[in-house]
Amino acid sequence: MNGITLPSWLSGLSGKGGSALAAPMIIILLLAMMVLPLPAFILDVFFSFNIALSVIVLLTSLYTVKPLDFMAFPTILLVSTMLRLSLNVASTRIVLTEGHTGGAAAGKVIEAFGHFLIGGNYTVGIVVFIILTIINFTVVTKGAGRIAEVGARFALDAMPGKQMAIDADLNAGLIGEDEARRRRSEVGQEAEFYGAMDGASKYVRGDAVAGIMVTVINIVGGLLVGMLQHDMGFAAAAKTYTLLAIGDGLVAQIPSLIISTAAGIVVSRVASDQDIGTQLVGQLFAKPQVLYITAGIIGGMGLIPGMPNMVFLLLAASLAGVAYMANKRLQQPAKVEEAAGGPGAAGAPAAAAGAEQEEATWQDIMPVDTLGLEVGYRLIPLVDKTQGGELLKRIKGIRKKFAQEVGFLAPPVHIRDNLELKPSAYRITLKGVEVGSGEALNGQFLAINPGMASGTLPGLETTDPAFGLPATWIDASLRDEAQGMGYTVVDAGTVVATHLNHLITTHASELLGRAEVQALLDHIAKESPKLVEDLVPKVVSLSTLQKVLQNLLIEGVHIRDMHSVIETLAEHAMHTQDPNDLTALVRIALGRAIVQQLFPGATELSVMTLDNRLERLLMQAMGAGGDGSGIEPGLADTIAQQAGQAAAQQEQMGLTPVLLVPGPLRALLSRFLRRALPQLKVLSHSEIPETKTIRVTSLVGAPG
Incomplete structure (x- = not known):
């Protein structure tokens, strides 16, 4: 009977219950060792176990x-x-x-x-x-x-960035929910592990x-x-x-x-x-040159009289043998590649012929990258991690800053080399179409004249690809001199990053697709699930919400305050589903943020406005054409010309060019002036907060 009871008891301990009892039993055992006297044999067993455990x-x-x-x-x-x-x-x-x-x-x-x-x-x-x-x-x-203390600090500091990277991969569709959850758990466990090691x-x-x-x-x-x-x-x-x-x-x-x-x-x-042993052997004894030189030094020391010559010479011979084997091992992959039909081998035509016989499949259709950056071969070091390229880190910083300021996460930038470009050229694409290009001389600096620089610099004259300012490519030795003369000096990576940032901000509305809108709603639903659930798709469709947000982004309005956007749509979407009308209502709700964005910290707003007669004419045109199509071409040219002159005067005075118009005219004039004067912002009276005072600096359409 005892023979039956003991195995069943042991089998109970070997299961899940035994694992649960392990920790209490260890604590009891440690306390017993401190309190109860132990015979010498038991001490020998525990001392041996301690050594084996270590x-x-x-x-x-x-x-x-x-x-x-x-x-x-x-x-x-x-x-x-x-x-x-x-x-x-x-x-x-x-x-x-x-x-x-x-x-x-x-x-x-x-x-x-x-x-x-x-x-x-x-x-x-x-x-x-x-x-x-x-x-x-x-x-x-x-x-x-x-090391554990520093590792814990670095792990905690890197947690937000790692979490954002996981969210970016999830939003981009590179990973699924389960993989994202596993990675988040791993990031948290890593921080906890280093913190525990610091304490342990x-x-x-x-x-x-x-x-x-x-x-x-x-x-x-x-x-x-x-x-x-x-x-x-x-x-x-x-x-x-x-x-x-x-x-x-x-x-x-x-x-x-x-x-x-x-x-x-x-x-x-x-x-x-790789484990530690593989890393040590693979990295410490991987370079034959190092081993040959070491063998020569040790062999030379072995020839010195008085030294243990035999020991040094044997060690030098052993190192030389290891170096010879490592060199032989490095040469094997090249021979295998040549035998397998590598570049220039006789097997290449046969492989090509086999590829030609394959049928076309849907896998041959490659999706178009939303954002792409193509670089010439001289700019590859800027985007290569192994060569210390800093542009990748800057692009990550651009996407993070864009998300914090604009209010949604931009798609990842896919980088590839393009041998068809000039060696120092780059091209930025949006949905497969080029939206910007330029040249960046790696190893040199671009001295940009912001308008206040004095003197000229020797070098290749060009223009800043992002803003079109006059600039000169200079050597690194002239950097301090250029800064002293009032130039803004940046390296090649910063030139590309600034151009990319400018284009991403300019085309923000095109980057906000349905997937991004859905991801934005999912993010808000974590804190306010009922708010999102009551809006989409019960009150407005996802496409209508996307159009409203795109209308805001087209005019440079940030969408960080999504709670106000959703609440405004929920209040007014019952009466109208027109995206333009809903955009106007949302702009009124975001009026304080819009004014703060254009006039940071100012209580008095210096703006341009329309002459009363021109305002009446435009209101009549709105009534005749509905959407403003009744404006005469001559009147349209006059408005564009005078608005351009007034905006230039505003910029010369250091003021933001803003045109203040009645609400019904705002959308019309904004669309009309946006192409000719992208720097000009058009606001309506209803978007100005009551706490702000208005100072009119010029009238558009005034006689003379």
Whole structure:
């Protein structure tokens, strides 16, 4: 019957219930070791297990590919530290009570460490113990703790950017919901892991301090117990108890040093798809030139008289052999490529013929990139991570800034090289169509004249591709001189990034597709689900909402305040579904934000307005044509000419060119003047907040 009960009990422990009982059993075991006296044999078992545990942890850390693959390490660090301290307490008890009987009183493990490792000389033992403790406490543990601290700080700082990158990939359709959820969880776990490692490293440092104190206490206590209680001489007591104390300390410090090394390996490794051993062998012995040079240096040292010549020459020959094998291994892929029909091989025509025989499929239709950047071959270093290209980081910053300012996430920019372009040229495409191009001389700087620069600079004269300002490409040595003359000096990467940012902002309405609108609604629904649910599609359709938002973006109005947009549409969409009418109502609701965007911090608004007679004529034209098609061509030319002159005067005075008109005329004049005067903004009276005062600087259409 007992034979049946025991296996069933063991099988219960091996299941999920056993895993749940593991932690309480370990805590009870540690407490029992501190309180209950243990025989020497049991101590030997636990000391051996402690050493085996430390080796297992070290090997596991070596074969770990990512830190998160060993997430339990901080907890293991704490448990192993408590195990060593519990063993210290148990061994101290048996050393002080039974130490006078001989070196085997505390078990064979402590005796072996006290006699075999240090030769039975307690002076040597003390020195070895102090050295091991200093290495553990000052070098390994302190370094691992600092790396964990910095890693935790960097992981926390990088969390928002990583989360935004995951959201961007999700919105772009590159990953699904499950993959995004897994990545978010991994980002959070990484930050928690480094934070836990930062705290757990303090346990190891405390363990090293405790090891020193326990050893000193054992030596002093052993002397007092041996001399006062067991009538031993000072020399005999010192030798017996010091050897036992040093053996006990070494049994604890060596596993502690191994665990500390494992902690340093886990937190100091760089993320890769290879374990530490593969990385060390693959990177340290991968370059034959390095190994040949090292073999030559070591061989030269082996020829010096008085040196251990045989050792140095054997080592140099071994390094030369490893270098020869590495060089031979590097040459093999080229031969394989040539044999398999690589570039210029006889197999290429056959492969091409096989490709021609394949039937066309739907996979041959490649989707058009919403945003694209094509570069010539001289600009490839700007977009190549391996060559330190900074343009990729700047493009990420552009998309983040655009999302924060405009109110939605722009599609990712797909970058590719184009050998058909000039070597230093680039081209920006929108839905496969070129919307901007320019040249950027990598390694030089573009000195842009903002209108106040004095003097000229030697170099290639050109224009700023983003804003059309006169500029000159100059050498890096003239950068400080150009800045002193009043030029704005930027590098080639900044030129491309600024041009891209300008075009993304200009074409924001075309970048807001239905997918982006839906993603924006999903983002708002996380905080206000009822608000979104009541609007789309019950009150307005997704296409109508998209058209309203596009109308706002066409005129440069940011859509960050989506709550006001949704509330306005929910209030008025019952009466009209016309996107233009709804846009006018939304603009009134966003009036304060629009004015703040055009006149930041100003209480008095300097604007242009229409002459009363011209205003009446336009109102009559609105009544005749409905949409303003009744405006005479001559009157239209006069309005455009005078509006352009008034806008130029506004800009010369350092003011934003804004035309203030009645509400019914705003949409008409905005569409009419937008093509000729893109810098001119048209506002209606109803969009101006009551707290602002208006100062009219010029009248459009006034006689003379």
